[in-house]
Amino acid sequence: MTRIRTTPPRAAAAALLLFTLAVSGRAADATLLKGELDGKELSAAIAKQKGHVVLVNFWATWCVPCREEFPDFVRLEKAYRDRGLRVIGVSTDLAKDLPKVEKFLAAAPPDFPNYRKKSGGDDQDFIESVDAKWGGELPFTVLYGKDGRKVRVLSGKQSYEDLEKVISPLLRSGP
Amino acid sequence: MKAMRTLLGLAFLAAALPALAEGPAIGATAPVFALKTLDGKDFSLASAEKADKLVVLMFIATECPYSNAYNDRMRDMAAAYAGKGVQFVGINSNSTESVEDAVAHAKKHGHTFTIVKDPGNKVADLYDARRTPEVFVVDKDGKLVYHGRIDENYEDATKVTSPDLKNALDALLAGQPVAKAETKAFGCTIKRA
Numbered sequence: 001m002t003r004i005r006t007t008p009p010r011a012a013a014a015a016l017l018l019f020t021l022a023v024s025g026r027a028a029d030a031t032l033l034k035g036e037l038d039g040k041e042l043s044a045a046i047a048k049q050k051g052h053v054v055l056v057n058f059w060a061t062w063c064v065p066c067r068e069e070f071p072d073f074v075r076l077e078k079a080y081r082d083r084g085l086r087v088i089g090v091s092t093d094l095a096k097d098l099p100k101v102e103k104f105l106a107a108a109p110p111d112f113p114n115y116r117k118k119s120g121g122d123d124q125d126f127i128e129s130v131d132a133k134w135g136g137e138l139p140f141t142v143l144y145g146k147d148g149r150k151v152r153v154l155s156g157k158q159s160y161e162d163l164e165k166v167i168s169p170l171l172r173s174g175p
Numbered sequence: 176m177k178a179m180r181t182l183l184g185l186a187f188l189a190a191a192l193p194a195l196a197e198g199p200a201i202g203a204t205a206p207v208f209a210l211k212t213l214d215g216k217d218f219s220l221a222s223a224e225k226a227d228k229l230v231v232l233m234f235i236a237t238e239c240p241y242s243n244a245y246n247d248r249m250r251d252m253a254a255a256y257a258g259k260g261v262q263f264v265g266i267n268s269n270s271t272e273s274v275e276d277a278v279a280h281a282k283k284h285g286h287t288f289t290i291v292k293d294p295g296n297k298v299a300d301l302y303d304a305r306r307t308p309e310v311f312v313v314d315k316d317g318k319l320v321y322h323g324r325i326d327e328n329y330e331d332a333t334k335v336t337s338p339d340l341k342n343a344l345d346a347l348l349a350g351q352p353v354a355k356a357e358t359k360a361f362g363c364t365i366k367r368a
Contacts (some may be wrong), residue, residue, distance in 0.1 A: 015214075060361070062240040062241075063363060064238075065364060065366075071264065072314075092361050094330055096330075112309040121323040122337070123325055123359070123360055123361055124324075124327070124358055124359040124360065127359045127361070128359065134359075135306055135309065135359055135362075136305075136306055136324075136359045136360050136361045136362055137361075137362055137363070137364045137365075138306075138361060138362070138363065138364060139364065143265070155305060155364065156305075156364040156367075158362035
């Protein structure tokens with residue numbers, strides 16, 4: 001009697017997923033978010049970029065000016081990456097809105113990492129860990145100099161031109 | 176002090192005051208102002224302070240999901256505290272939202288508390304209000320006694336663990352100090368003119 005070896009369904013599914021990822025070359029796109037961060041983890045992510053000017057933008061899918069402003073950060077990062085700009089996006093959306101976050105990012109995938117603020121805890125703690133004077137309004141953008149120190153906070157939607165004016169001198173400044 | 180506040184109010188009414196870089200701190204004098212209500216009546220903070228024990232100024236919006244999540248809570252709290260000498264006042268400072276928008280929104284959500292329109296976001300500038308919803312509580316002496324959020328859970332009113340505005344009002348009405356007089360939460364930027 002010939003025994004036919006069948007592939008267990010779970011193994012087959014895993015193989016199919018690996019094949020799909022290999023063919024598409026877009027493993028990271030399974031989720032466009034790089035993960036979740038609390039205040040300490042965000043500080044660590046910023047510190048890792050020491051030597052660069054770091055722009056951190058806090059946004060949410062429910063926030064209209066955030067959505068309007070976001071493409072400017074994508075454009076800005078492309079234009080100034082080689083001059084030392086690093087951009088980090090942080091979505092403050094709730095966990096239940098993850099599909100909306102993924103859909104938003106998938107519409108025009110940015111070349112910079114985006115995280116979601118970790119669920120749980122009091123938002124006030126996160127807000128104050130970013131900046132003591134931040135009231136929680138969105139969008140909100142924080143700039144860090146090459147030495148890793150916070151140099152500017154920008155409340156509300158910014159124009160591309162204003163963002164350029166703020167980052168250009170920082171990029172020209174010393175190491 | 177009263178004279179200074181009157182002068183400040185008059186200067187504001189003349190629309191001559193530039194935006195303040197920072198709003199009043201807890202314990203500081205809250206800037207007085209006068210604006211038109213949605214139904215065309217005059218509202219003056221100075222008069223409200225005289226009439227009530229506490230005035231709750233709430234910067235609100237018609238389009239902001241965070242502000243809208245609190246529509247029922249604002250309505251219920253305003254009703255619950257009306258008999259205790261606390262007046263709730265909604266302030267719409269968004270340049271993108273008209274008086275007509277605000278009227279329709281108030282009607283839809285049963286907001287019968289006073290709502291004023293803040294043309295040119297001058298009152299938002301006086302208080303350095305940044306987001307909706309954002310609350311400022313002023314006592315009978317005209318001092319700012321609470322600033323911040325309604326509570327910590329915009330998503331689900333039944334799972335609130337830190338009812339900060341309620342705690343502040345209850346403490347103040349009982350003559351007690353407010354344990355958490357400054358609180359923060361995410362919200363929509365006020366759309367300034």
